Amino acid sequence: MATQLTPDTLDLAAWLRPGDRIIMGQACGEPSTLLDALIAQGPSVPALSLFIATSFSGAFKPEAAASFALSSMGAIGQLRAMTKGGHLNVIPCHVSQVGPLIAAGVIGCDVAMVQVSPADANGNHSCGLISDHVRAAVAKARVVIAEVNEAVPFTFGEVIHTSEIDVAVHCDRAPVEVSAAPISQTDAAIARHCAAFIGDGSVIQTGVGAVPDAILRLLADRKDLGVHSGMLGDGLADLVEAGVINNARKEIDTGVSINGALIGTKRLYDFAHRNPAIRMSATSHTHDAAVLGQLSRLVSINSAIEVDLTGQVNAEASGSAYLGGTGGQVDFVRAGARSPGGHSLIALSATAKGGSLSKIVPALSGPVTTARSEVDVIVTEFGAAQLKGRSLAERAKALVAIAHPDFRETLDREAHAIAQRGF
Template sequence: MTVVSHAQDIDLARLLRPGDSIVVGQACGEPSTLLEGLIAQGAHIGDLSAFVATSFSGIFDPKSAAAVWLSSMGAIGSLRSMSKANAVDIIPCHVSQVAPMITAGDLPCDVAFVQVSPADANGDHSFGLISDYVQAAVARARIVVAEVNDHVPFTLGALLPASQIDHAIEVSRPPVQVPPATIGETDRAIAAYSTSYIDDGAVIQMGVGAVPDAMLQMLVDRRDLGVHSGMVGDGLVDLVEAGAVTNARKRIDRGVTITGALIGTSRLYDFAHRNPEVRMCATSYTHDAGVLSQLDNLVTINSAIEVDLTGQVNAEQSGAAYLGGTGGQVDFVRAGARSPGGRAIMALPATAKGGTVSRITAQLSGPVTTARSEVDVVITEFGAAELRGQNIAERARRLIAIAHPDFQEDLARAAHPIQQRRF
C-alpha cells in the first residue's frame, strides 16, 4: 500500500490505464479528494469512464466530462445538471442490481475509488458512510484506491482490511454533507397522512428530503419503531433520542438500525461512530427480498414524479428530462405491500411547476418505474388513495380525489372511458 497526503501527490497515470472504468463510492461516501485529482488529471490519461449512483458533492459538472465520462443509475443531486447537459449516461437499474452487475462484469470495474475511515487496531478500515455496492467494487477491481479520511466515522458492519487497499491517500476534510430539507406546508400535509399508517412497533423505510424529514418529526411520539432502510438521514438521531426508535420488536436484527447509506450531516455521522445500534450493510442485505420478508409491519415510503390514473408510477423522467432514478423503490414497494401488517406508500405533491402541472395524470410522461400491480397507497397533500385490491375504475376515482382540485374535472373527463368499462 502506498500512502500519500494529497491527491495531487498521486500520479494517477501510474495507476490508471487509458480506457479504465472506475466505480466510485456514492452520496456522502464520495472520495472527494480522489475525484478532484481524477478531474484534474483524467484528460491526460484518456478515455476514462466512471460510475457513481448519486452525487451530492458538486464535484461533477458538465465540464468534468472532458476528464472522465460519467454513468449513473439516475440523475440525483448534482447529477441532474449533468443529465440536462447530456454529460452522463443513464443505466436503468435498481440500486440492488448495481453490485451484482459489478460482480458479473456487466458494469465494468477496473478501479475502485472509495472513502474509508482510519484503520482500527486490527488494521481494518470502515466504509464509513456508504456500504451499498462499494464492497462488490473492491472485490472486482484491479486496483483499489482508498481515501482515508479522519473525519469519516468508524461505522460497524462493513470493513475493509488494509491488505485489500493498493493505494491510499490520507486526508482530513469534512465528508459530503446533506443538511435536512426545508419543510413546507405541503410537505407537512403529506407527512400527516403518511404517518397515520405508522403505528408503534412498525419497521420503517424512507429516503431523505422534505417529506421524509417532516414525517420523522411527526413520529417522535411512537414507541419501539424499527428501521430497515437503504438510507437514513439526521432524523434518525431525533427518533432515537426521543425513544421512538428502539428496533425492539423486529423479528431480525433486534435492537439494530439497518441501512446502507448515511446521508446527512456531522450530527448523524457522530451518532453512528462506533455505535453498535447502527449496522451498515450491502444492498445484498438491505434490499434482499428474503431479508425483507422477515420484517412484519414494514411501512415503506417512496416518492414519484407522477402517478397515472391506473396507479402506474414514474419516478425517473419527465418528458426528455431525466430527474430521478429507480433507486430501491421497487424492492421496498413490494416488501411493504407484502409484509404482514405493512404498507407501501407512494408520497408526492399533487402538483409541479408552481401548481401548473398535475402529478396525478391521465397518462405518464415518462417510463413506468413501479407497475400498477405493485402499488399500494398513493398520498398527496389532499389525502390517501388505497389502491390495493381495487379495479381500474375505482383506482381512477380514488386518485382523482387526491389530485389538486384545479385538475380534478379534466382528470375525471379523461377517466370517463375507463369508468364505463368493467374489468
Template sequence: MPIESSLDALDLSALIRPGDTVLWGQANAEPLVLTEALMAQRHSIGRFRVMLGIANSTTCQLAHADTVDFLAYCGAGANRQLADAGVLDILPVHYSQLPTLFASGALRIDVLLLQVAPADAQGRYSLSIAHEYLLAALDTARVVIAEVNRKAPRTFGERWLSADDLDLIVHTDRPPLENASPRIREADSRIAALIAGHVEDGATLQVGIGAIPDAVLGALGGHRDLGVHSGALGDGIARLMQNGALTNARKTRDRGVSIGGVLLGSRVIHDFAHDNPAISLRSSAYTHDAEVLASLDKLVAINSAVEVDLSGQINTEVAAGSYVGAVGGSLDFLRGAQRSRGGVPIIALPSTAGGSSRIVSRLNGPATVARSDAGLIVTEFGVADLRGLTLKQRRQRLIDIAHPDHRALLDR
C-alpha cells in the same frame, strides 16, 4: 501492503488505465480529494468512464466530458446538469441489481475509490459513510484507492477492510460532505401527518430521501418501538433514535439495530453513527433483498415519485423532460412491504408541481413501477389505497386525492 502517497505526489495515471471504469461512494461517501485529483489528471490518463451515484459535490463538470464518459443509475444532485447537457448515460436498473451487475462483470468496475475512517488498534478500516454496492465492487476491482479521512465517522457494518484490501492510501483531515436539510412545505407536513396515521407502534420503517420522508420522520416522535431497515439513514433517523421513538426492539430481524446502506444527512447522523453499534451499514444485496424484506413484519415503505397516473402507474425518473430520479429501490421496497406481514407500501407526493398536477391521466415519463405493484398513494388531500381495486375504482380514488383545481380535467 498499500503504497502511501501524499496529495502532492499523487499520480493516478500510474494505476488507472485508458478504458477503465471508475466507481466511488455516492453522496457524502465521495472521497473528495481523490475524485478532484482524478478530474484534474484526466488528460494524463486517457479516456475512461466514471460510474456515478447521487452527486452531492460539483466534482464532475461538463468540461470533463472531453476525456471522461459519465454514466449513473440516477439523475440526483449535480448529475442533473450532466444529464440535461446530454453527457450522462443513464443505467435504468433497480438499485438492488447493481451488486449482481458488478459481480458478474456485466458492469465491470476496474478502479474503486473509497473514503474510509482511520484504522483501529486491530488494523481495521471502517467503510464509514457507505457500504451498499461498494462491497461488490471491492471484490472485483483491479485497483482500490483509499482516502483515509481522520474526520470520517467510524461505523459498524458488514465488513471491515484491512491494508491488504488497498493498493494506495492518501491521508486527509477534512469534514465529509453533508446534505442540507430539505425545505419542508405545508403540503409535505400534511402528507406526513396522513402517513403517520398508517404507522403502528413497533413498525419497521423504510424511507426514501427528500422533504416528504424527512417530514414523516418528524411526525413520528410520539410513536414507540419503531425500527428501521432502509437504503439510507439520515438525520431524522438519528433524532428518532435519540428521543426513544426508534428502538428496533420489536423488529423480527436485526433486533436492536438500525440497518441501512448509506448515511445520507449532515453531521447529525455522522456524529451519531460514529462508534455506535446500534447502527449497522450493510450491502444493498442485503438491504434490498426480497426475502429479507418479506421477513420484516409491519414493514412500512415510504417513497416518493414524480407522478402517478389514474391506473396507478408510477414514474420516479423523469420530470419535465429532465432525468431527475432513478429506477432506484422503490419497487424493491414496495414489493417487500406487500409481502411483509402487516406491511404498508406507500408512495407519497404533493398534488402539484409548478401548477401542474402530479396525478395525471397519462405519464409524462416511464412507468418505473407498474400499476400491479401500487399500494397506497398519498397526497396532501388524502390517501388512495389501491390494493384490491379495479381500474375504475382506482381512477376515482386517485381523482379524489388530486388537487381540487385539476379534478374536473382529470375526470374528463
C-alpha cells in the same frame, strides 16, 4: 502492502490505464479528494469511464467531467445537471442489482475509488457513510484506491481490510454533507397522511428530503419503531435519542437500525461513530427480497414525479428531462406491500410548476418505474388513495379524490372513461 500517499503525492497516471472503468463511492461517501484528483489528472489517461450512483458534492459539472465518460443509475442529487446536454449515461436498474452487476462484470470495474475511515486495531477500515455496493467494487477491481479520511466515522458493518487496498491516500477533510430541506405546508400535509400508516412497532424505510424529514418529526409519540432502509438522514439520530426507534420488535436484526447510506450532516456522522445501534449493510441485505420478507409491519416511503390514474408510477423523467432514477423504489414497494401489517407509500405533491401542472395524470409523460400491479398507497397533500386489490375504475376514482381540486373535473372525465372500458 498499500502504498501510502497524501493528496499532494497522488499521481493517478501511475495506477490508471487507458480505458479503465472506475466505480466511485457515492452520496456522502463520495471520496472528494480522489474525485478532485481525477478531474485534474484524468485528461492524462485516455478513455476513462466513471460510474457513480448519486452525488451531492457539486463537483460534477460538464466542464469538469469532460475527460471521462460518466454513467449512473439515475440523475439523483446533483447529477441531474449532468443530464442536460447528454453528459450522463443512465443505466436503468434497481439498487439491489448494482452490486450483482458489478460482480458479473456487466458494470465494469477496473478501479474502485472509495472513502473509508482510519483502520482499527485489526487493520479494518470502516466503509463509513456508504456501504451499498462498495464491497462488490473492491472485490472486482484491479486497483483499489482508498481515501482514508480522518473525518469519516467508524461505523459498524461493512469493512475493508488494509490488505485489500492498493493505494491509501490519507486526508482529513469534512465529508459531503446534505442539510435538511425546508419543510413547506404541502410537505407537512403529505407527511401527516403518511404518518397515519406508521403505528407502534412499525419498521420504516424512507429516503431523505423534506417529506421524509417531516414524517419523522411526527413520530415522537410512537413506540418501538424499527429501521431497515437504504438511506437515512439526521432524523434517525433524533428518534433514536428520543427512544422512539429501538428496533425492539423486529424479527431480524433486533435492536439494530439497518441502513445502507447516511446522508446528512456532521450531527448524524458523530452520532453514528462507533454506535453499535446502527449497522451499515450492503444492498444484499438492505434491499434483498428474502431479507425484507422476514419483516412484518414494514412501511416503505418513496417518492414519484407523477402517477397515472391506474396507479403506474414514474420516478425518473418528465418528458425529455431526466430528473430521478429507479433507485430502490421497486425493491421496497414490493416488500412494504407484502409485509404483514405493513404498507408501501408513494408520496408526491399534487401539482408541479407552481400549481400549473397536475402530478396525478391520465397518462405518464415518462417511463413506468413501478408497475401498477405493485403499488399499494399513493399519498398527496389531499389524502391517501389505497389501491392494492382495487379495480382500475376504483383506483382512478380514488386518485381523482387526492388530486388538486383544480384538475379533478378533467381527471374525473378520464376516470369515467376507464370505468366504461373496465381497463
